[in-house]
Amino acid sequence: MRARIVLVALALSTFFFVTVETLPIGLLPQIAGGVHVSPSSVGLLVTAYGLVVVVATIPLTRLTHRWPRRRLLTALLLIAAGATALSAIAPSYPFLLAGRVVTALSQAVFWAVVTPAAAGLFPPRARGRAIAVLYAGSSAGPLIGVPAGTWLGQQLGWRAPFLALSVAGLVIAGIIVSLMPDIPPGEGHADRGSEPNRARYRTLVVATAVTVTGVFTAITVITPFLTDVSGISSSLIAGVLLIRGVAGMSGVVVAGFVPERHTWRALVALTALETVALALQGLWAAHAGAAVVAVAAGSFALSGIVTVNGTRVLQVAPAGTDMASAAVSTAFNVGITAGALIGSLMLSTALRGAPFVAAAFALGGVVTFLLEPRLAARSEPERVDA
Incomplete structure (x- = not known):
């Protein structure tokens, strides 16, 4: 308790x-x-x-x-x-x-x-x-x-x-x-990666930065996109964002049941879902209801990715999990910053194409994750002191 x-x-x-x-x-x-x-x-x-x-x-x-x-x-x-x-x-x-x-x-x-x-x-x-x-x-x-x-x-x-x-x-x-228990640093089971591997960890960092860049390219322009491109009334945007938030919460719950042995597969599947959702947001832009479904699916996938990422970094961290989490957090914030910049630039020049650019970045995340087994095969699992 x-x-x-x-x-x-x-x-x-x-x-x-x-x-x-x-x-x-x-x-x-x-x-x-x-x-x-x-x-x-x-x-x-x-x-x-x-x-x-x-x-x-x-x-x-x-x-x-x-x-x-x-x-x-x-x-x-x-x-x-x-x-x-x-x-x-x-x-x-x-x-x-x-x-x-x-x-x-x-x-x-x-x-x-x-x-x-x-x-x-x-x-x-x-x-x-x-x-x-x-x-x-x-x-x-x-x-x-x-x-x-x-x-x-x-x-x-x-x-x-x-x-x-x-x-x-x-x-x-x-x-x-x-x-909270006052456990000395380095003595808890979550203080070191359970399956440390530098290649898998670096892949996680890169895939996180690339995928989040895509997601936040779309998030940055979501309101003007839905109103100007999909034709949704401004008075309904709050409801759409609520749907998006509930979908994101659902993604967290579902991701919590992913076993550790399946975290890589889950990240591949969720990042692929994010890619498809972003692409469909662009393809279905003229259909308000379908565009909202795509936005909700993307929110579900993003929340799932963030949650599974938390478990994955505790597995593959090559040193202390604090420093490993710090690098993943930095990658996430780099993606937010880059995505916000790209989205703001597209806001006045190419709003209609923002979801497709976002999907391209997310696809890059899928490819990066798929390369992980080949990269890891060249790298023996290791444990390095923090």
Whole structure:
């Protein structure tokens, strides 16, 4: 029961970080007016956040990888809660940006350690289900956290949801520091790859970056694509995004039942599904209902990929799983940044073709995964000290 409570707290912490990262998107006008800057400057609060995570994840994880996870996760949540409170009371844009940067620095380390920490609470046979519960929290961020935060900001002002999230971070930190076992670093079964292999791990990193680039190319333009190309009314977009969110949550649940021996096959199948869904989104663009089905299928596949990725990295990590997770997290954020850039460029020039470009990247991810057995055959399994 204690381990389950801690797992729920860790899932809530993923919800906390995802919501904090993306909340400004829903409150652009209110924040811009509150600190007297343009909406595009507020948009930089999200872009800069992602870039900080990309740059800081690996060096900060290397710096802190010998810390016991209970203390490290508690410290990261306390820092993030304090920085989010700073954002809430910021009198000007520079203070707001500073709070965002500090929060991003804590998140950079958080994503590297939270998956091994959650997996280490349970026996290896329950690893997949534990990771599914963990990532259900991150999937609930866009589905529940951002809409709820946006509504609260519209009712009480943009500072209110940031203050609420700060309090939530403090509560979660209290649960973790009180109940999480204080296991010395390197002594848990999830601290080392169970089937370490450099080639398989590198393939995972590359495939993640390529696939996520494609997915976020499409996600970046999803609203204008559905309204301008598929002809869906703006008033219905919230409902479509809700369907997409529910499909993503379903993907997390299904992926949690994938046995470790089938993680590679699952990643191939899910990435192929993502490729097909993106291509069909383009092919069915003129048919609103079919386009929504394709969007939902893509969301299901993406959430499944993220969840199975969490289990896969604990298998094939050639050294400590913290550093291995840090590199995969960096690859994911590189994909988000690159996809957002490509999508924004296509927004005004080739909106209709965005899903096809996204599908091409996702297909590259499928090919990369399919090359894994051949690459791994040339590389003996190995274990390398962190």
